[in-house]
Amino acid sequence: MKPPYPLDVSEATRSFDPRSGSLIERALFNHRIVVLLACALVTVLLGWQATRLQLNASYEKTIPTSHPFIVNWLTHQQDLRGLGNALRIAVVPTAQGARGAPGAAAGRPDAIYDARYLETLRRLNDEVFLLPGVDRAAMKSLWTPNMRWTGVTEEGLEGGPVIPDGYDGSAASLQALRTNIQRSGEIGQIVAHDGGSSVIVVPLLARDAQGQAIDVVALSDRLDALRLKYEGQGVQLHVTGFAKLVGDLIAGLRQVLVFFAVAIVIAAVMVWGYTRCMRSTLLVVVSSLIAVVWQLGLLPVMGHALDPYSMLVPFLVFAIGMSHGAQKMNGIMQDIGRGVPQWVAARYTFRRLFLAGLTALLADAVGFAVLLAIDIPVIQELAIAASIGVGALIFTNLIVLPILLSYTGVSAQAAARSLRAEQRFAGEGAHEVGGLWLALERCTQRRWAVPVVAVSALLAVGGWAVSRHLAIGDLDPGAPELRADARYNQDVAYINAHYGASSDVFAVMVTTPDGGCAAYDTLMRVDALEWQLRQLPGVESTQSLAGLNRLVLTGLNEGHPRWFDLIPNQAMLNLVTGSAPRGLYNDTCNLLVVSAFLKDHKAATLSGVVEAVQAFAAANDSPAARFELAAGSAGIEAATNIVVREAWHRMLGLVYAAVVVLAFVTFRSWRAVVVAVLPLMLTSVLAEALMVALGMGVKVATLPVIALGVGIGVDYALYILSVMLGELRKGATLARSYRTALHFTGRVVVLTGLTLAMGVATWVASPIKFQADMGLLLAFMFLWNMLGALLLLPALAHWLLAPLQRAAPAALDPSDDALPSSAHRPVNLDGAAPRAAASH
Template sequence: MTSLSTPHQDKATFLERLIFNNRPAVIVICLLVSVFLFWQATLIRPSTSFEKMIPLEHPFIEKMMEHRNDLANLGNTVRISVEATDGDIFSKEYMETLRQINDEVFYISGVDRSGLKSLWSPSVRWTEVTEEGFAGGEVIPQSYNGSQQSLDLLRNNVLKSGQVGRLVANDFKSSIVDIPLLESYPDPQDQGKLLALDYRKFSHELEDKIRNKFEAQNPNVKIHIVGFAKKVGDLIDGLVMVVMFFGVAFVITLILLYWFTNCMRSTVAVLSTTLVAVVWQLGLMHFFGFGLDPYSMLVPFLIFAIGISHGVQKINGIALQSSEAENALTAARRTFRQLFLPGMIAILADAVGFITLLIIDIGVIRELAIGASIGVAVIVFTNLILLPVAISYVGISKRAVERSKKDAHREHPFWRLLSNFASPKVAPISIALALIAFGGGLWYSQNLKIGDLDQGAPELRPDSRYNKDNSFIINNYSTSSDVLVVMVKTKSEGCSRYEAMAPIDELMWKMQNTEGVQSAISLVTVSKQMIKGMNEGNLKWETLSRNPDVLNNSIARADGLYNNNCSLAPVLVFLNDHKAETLDRAVHAVQDFAKENNKEGLEFILAAGNAGIEAATNEVIKRSELTILILVYICVATMCMITFRSWAATLCIVLPLVLTSVLGNALMAFMGIGVKVATLPVVALGVGIGVDYGIYIYSRLESFLRAGLPLQEAYYQTLKSTGKAVLFTGLCLAIGVCTWIFSAIKFQADMGLMLTFMLLWNMFGALWLLPALARFLIKPEKLAGQKGNSLFAH
């Protein structure tokens, strides 16, 4: 084994000697770990759950979970609208198709069969007032046989059922099958075992057993499906295309790496060790019991990008050292010694950025944070340790070494031009431009909204099938799929008392007159109709009675609108959409009403329903956004301070990142992208990854300043040695994530756009603004000739 000379061995750290004096053991250990984790990675599957997507510790969600057993069919539901494309629903063929769909859905795993509702459900009934009193029955009676007489009777029953606009479209051209879901259900093979709802499988069953099957059977029928489970299933299907984007990013990176290194051996080494990092990350995720949800599926991309970033720095350093070292091992050891610490600090900064996301009380974001933190941790082993060891064996081609040697000794007009950013004349202009950009970005980012800004599922493209289905249901039914549920809590058997029902009536009136609200229903709605019916249908009697017996009788048919002991009565508020402004108005209206009307024995509690969950999520995002940003910058600044032991150095590295964050918020406002579950992590990811550039540039700049060079010349030498790697890394990272922009999944496209912008701006900020700040903050004369106290000083 070739080794360093004695003087160099003396300079070597314990870690360096441990690694390079035992290279075969390092290779074997990494190989064994890779085999085990590759096997683990093959077992990982796309998975998510309803509860992982919501902020479980938010008061709204805590109340919803507390009363979930009392809120029949108001949680995780799917709605299937069966449209008659020729004629209306009152035909023998349509009703038979609807019956078959109802029966087929009944046997799909994960369906709460007791709550399944359609025109064929016995619980869907009609009521009318006759001379003898009330009459009623099932909407589709036992005597139904598909004859014209039966269909005419069905039409009359539907009109008397109160389901027009709810289960039946306003134009009578479609009807809905309402499907409540179970988060876990008994295994058909083993009743003692519970299976978690598989959203992707469930979504595929809806497609195969319902949409494809029945549209093929009956060309006059069209199926529309909406609901959380269907949306998540479509997201997972769309994200399977991530593999294709990963392949595209891999090929682009291969081409750019070869152009950068001019050496196939080092290109393959960087790509191989980075792929090992991705495999380790996926394997460890499965080993620790995590799956891949729609958000954490993006983490392997980030790990690949970060791994390439550090790999490029290593290869660039080894190529520079190879021109003076007698062999590949010596070059690898010297590069390891020079770059391990800045690389380690940069990776810790990445990890800190990810770990701050753990404060957000949403399972998918926390899993993204854990997955990304695991990923950057393995990069320490694969790209900071395994890569130099691998290069110490395979070496770098003579052509690459010769080119590196020429580059080190020749004049570079481009780098000389960029070094003017550190000149006394250009630096003030740069600072002024940065201040103008900062002020403009801060001003425009006031337009940034929290939450969704579009109807339907903003995670999907507007022209996606899901959003077209959602638009159909919104346009044809009076009750939208966006429901805010207010839980009215009373004493036992108290929900039917006038003292409770009168305030509920007032709340419904207030909500129906709130902008963005379509309608509201509760047990009061049924009570008024029944009281009117008990008084010969006279509209004058469509009001609440003060007689307790009358009220008790009037809510007898208000199924699902109060719990078993009449201590909880939900008010269902149907909204036009779930845009942030709509949710804010509705929530504030309820909160204002609750302040005035809450008292002992009567409490108006928010919130359930999908709109309630969205409102809670928006509040968590709004509360966490600034906290995360501050935490990320405190942690990154602390890391820089510990590393360089200089406030000036810390400001030089952190201030360009601050400018990028402000401009990123302005871009989101300009593009109409709200701050939500999908985009909030970008803040931490962008800062965490972007700090790498500043750390690598400043560590080299400081070493040249200590050598006695004036600032502009020191920056020119910095650019010659590491500028190319930084520029290449920024472009490579940006190209890798910009492929996401073409994804069918809109939130992935939004993340791709934002990360591309932030990565490029962070790179540009490090190259442009860092030296300008150094001109004002760093005193080169104080550093010249000093050994220094930074962690990078030797």
């Protein structure tokens, strides 16, 4: 069959009119040097700004500040010091640290009652006290003044600091310390159940004395330095808390930059393997990297830092850039192969693909911007960063790259390969097209479209059934972002195993009128709540003023168990309350705290506690006492899970709404919108099922990934549909239209899908489990979006797009340069297609 376009059009394009094309095209391509100089200047300036970008994270940015739980916590934050962002440092004596005794191994019962250990603990306590960002007044350990004991003696109630007055490290002093600890009620909280270690609780401030946000990375590094220093002095440190977790994540993410570099190399090699043109391959990579530089440079200008949750965004911007850049390069290479001069080929490609590329990038940007609706600052900043990067791609990959290629063109070898491929696709026989492309083309036929749609429907139903088990929040103890054998998770495991008071604290605030915190009726309700919490499977222990009253009343009555109760004697209750630690109630006695220490922060554990407290509050709230949720690390995480649960499907709905609107504006056909969106929806459902299989919950770190995957996946469908619709409206058959789309844009869809999937698949070897999981998830989404565009899209088109085909090709307007199919029409001197006869 004769190709529908001349193979040698170099003579025809010698008189190309630079005044042709749209106003935007003329403004850009008729002033190419100005555009490139402006790009170079902006790149240099933003590259310098990028050197100021910091890797940091703020605890407050990871929580939904407008959620009622968080509003309650922030309202009483001054009275709840230590129940928010805090570190726990477990100090364990080792064999050489406790007098060098052979049996004094780490974790030996009562190992802390040793003068050498206590002196080491004192020095460490003093150094931690002076760390920047520490809330020193609320810090607590054996050596802080707020670590006190209360006891009943022959002379009545007595108390004092746990470290006895005149402590000198003697046997008598150590025995007094042992007695004071037993009377302090801190066993299981500050001191391990077996006495084998003790904890330094280090609440952190949001800002330092100068009003600057705490540098959690520097704080984590200081803690690592202290760990290294004191582990040489006979103790072992186990450190947990948000600041240490973020520090470990960022330390691991520095290694992850190597994986980013590997992904970039893989992408470059794959594109070069497709084109065999080094200069055009380098230009595609460089233009995508320029967009990343612009993105990283704009972040510090806007006052943002890069945190562990947005570290994926620069690579996603690069991935999107490679996808669009490869399409532009492929179009220019095809035109040059036909004999079109490189600067004319660049303009033709700009005309054909600028609208489709702009629509795809706007869909990406709007999809990312939808994340701003989620009331979690770290996700909102991720949305801003992603939108900035996509906005940069509009300039670097849709404009700058074609202009650069208009100067460099492609190699003769690449042009010849493109021409041979074009000639094969111009034929009708299977031997000319190739087995893979012929198989894909058959998806437009009913006998192939039916099984493709049926299998897709089965996958959708199965994926939906599995995705219903997708949990909100963490599914593993410790930090799921890190490997199970990571140092941080080992530290969490040690503390959870040796302390009844884990680092996962769920605090309920009980508000009363001023001076009413010790009222008998209020304490009875608090006691009832505490009892109900202890029955929950995820709760290890509880603490409240009601529980303290029970202990003290028992002690005042010779320890008789009959007195382990609350008595309706207000004077006695007031007496006990007056000597109680202020952590159980505040100075004005209008706030009580009921703390539940959980075995972990898994989604099921948190939801069970929330439901129990909410049911209790609904039945027991009164003007005298209101039970409000929630403080403590577990309470704040529970609020975050609730917001994530509410935002999950709302976010996906908004993303798809944005994609639908933009696709409809572009194609002006509801049929085309359905064909483009259904493959994306199938990928989203299957991705949720994959998350269930991988044991991943939906949380702050994973919430944006599905939305980002939808944004990237829509590019494939838009590029293929833009060519198909143009051919269909000219009167081509559906099969012929799809073959043209495969040749013009489909091959690059395969290239970019495979390239990006291979690049992110290397993340599986990352030391950060979150990074490895995201690599698998993104690789899956890249591949399935590609397969959806190549298989399901033409199968759906069999029913939905065939009616768009005209009975005969209509006359084409010579000024219609922007039709995606113009690459496959004869070229006039002005770059437009000539009028065609209205016959086959």
